[in-house]
Amino acid sequence: MKKIVIASDSFKGTLSSIEVCHIIKEGIKKIRPEIHTYEVPIADGGEGTLEAFLNAVGGKKVVKTVTGPLFDKVEASYALLSDGSAVIEMAQASGLLLVEGKENPLETTTYGTGELICDAIEKGCRKIIIGIGGSATNDGGVGMATALGVKFLMANDEQIVPTGEGLAMLDRIDVQSLNKKIADCEFIVACDVDNPLYGENGAAYIYAPQKGANEKMVKILDENLKHFAGIVHRDLGINLQQYKGAGAAGGLGAGLVAFVNAKLKSGINILLDTVDFDHLIMDADLIITGEGKIDGQSLRGKVPIGIADRAVRHHKPVIAVVGSIGDETEALYERGIHAIFSINQRPESFDIAKKYSKDNLFKTVESIMRLISVIE
Known part of the structure; x- marks a missing residue:
């Protein structure tokens, strides 16, 4: 694996899209420092x-x-x-x-x-x-x-x-x-x-x-x-x-x-066109996206699906790293998201979990990269 494109929305109320992308990059680099990463902080018209x-x-x-x-x-x-x-x-x-x-x-x-x-x-x-x-x-x-x-x-x-x-x-x-x-x-x-x-x-x-x-x-x-x-x-x-x-x-x-x-x-498509996202992912081996909560509503134009739609055109795998996983996520796999990971380490309320979002996001990406390193 040589290149990973990181294109995430914010985790609303917790981390900005810029922070999320940077933390994901750090998690990747800890395990695989040789991999080239490209960060694309995303917003779909709302916060950020x-x-x-x-x-x-x-x-x-x-x-x-x-x-x-x-x-x-x-x-x-x-x-x-x-x-x-x-x-x-x-x-x-x-x-x-x-x-x-x-x-x-x-x-x-x-x-x-x-x-x-x-x-x-x-x-x-x-x-x-x-x-x-x-x-x-x-x-x-x-x-x-x-x-x-x-x-x-x-x-x-x-x-x-x-x-x-x-x-x-x-x-x-x-x-x-x-x-x-x-x-x-x-x-x-x-x-x-x-x-x-x-x-x-x-x-x-x-x-x-x-x-x-x-x-x-x-x-x-x-x-x-x-x-x-x-x-x-x-x-x-x-x-x-x-x-x-x-x-x-x-x-x-x-x-x-x-x-x-x-x-x-x-x-999301306005921003993806602005950064020429299709060109960015042409030589990518993996795309990592994310948002605060992913569920069936994400199909209605949210960031992970917008990313997945672009990735499918170029046959690129997509992983979603999210704060929480809601209902009706099966359809997301049919749209081009290959795996979804929640960063939460234990069952607890949002008010408590948000205090550890940075560490939990880092640890989750670190674990993903360890898995990739084993199976490559």
Whole structure:
């Protein structure tokens, strides 16, 4: 064995993707120092997206004070890449971590994400990649679009409050004041889910409970998104319900499609194309990937499956090293993952296990390399 490519997501709440890749490299080198390793920290549009792109392409972070999800002021970062494009992680401005203890998707807004987009445009960016994982919102992206100049009006011509609750009052949409520079921009949305905007598999029913919504709130939010989609269809001629991923980030996916003509793409594939991953693995003997938890949901565009799909094209073996292994993993083997290893050394709660994640990850990779050395 001469070359191993390490391409892992973060272990959310524990280790960044950069840390995971580095620890895996150290585990490999302890047993087989002669093996060439290549690290590709991965993110699929959620936590770590900025760092992953900066690591891949180079550039700098920009810090800006924007409107947080509860209309307070927060500091948010985005990336200006060396190729002139920008990467925005919506969770920086509109994320769930910013409302800890005050979760209520009826009252949250994506306005701050729109302010980050405006800032990137004013700095000359004409290609903007937006990662939309980890949101605290369910406003259909009207907050974001309001920041860009779109007017969402009530019957009395006053503007609605751009929140999930405010959508109920929407009567018509006026795009005449939309930032004119947007017409010259390309927007790519890094999206790791394929949920529709509304309905039983939509933004509200699937994700709003994670953001603090009870059963009654979920029903209201879903009805409001359906109402919003109807107004968009009438006023703009766009059928948002037909777009896979429109329900991502509480409907921000839909808002980006409707108001900036964004393309919704697999987050991991955007990054893999950026680093020319197919070329990187051409001469690899093994690919090691990973994420915090792997289960049947990983089939819906998560990092390990994105890696496996690329590996299958070139007949490369893939090992997944993960924090925990959930249900319905058999299908993962059919997609190109050859083996899955959990780093946990003993049965214990996450609060305890996360304290030992670095050591446990290192030890697990060390054991894998010892096994490979025996059977080679």
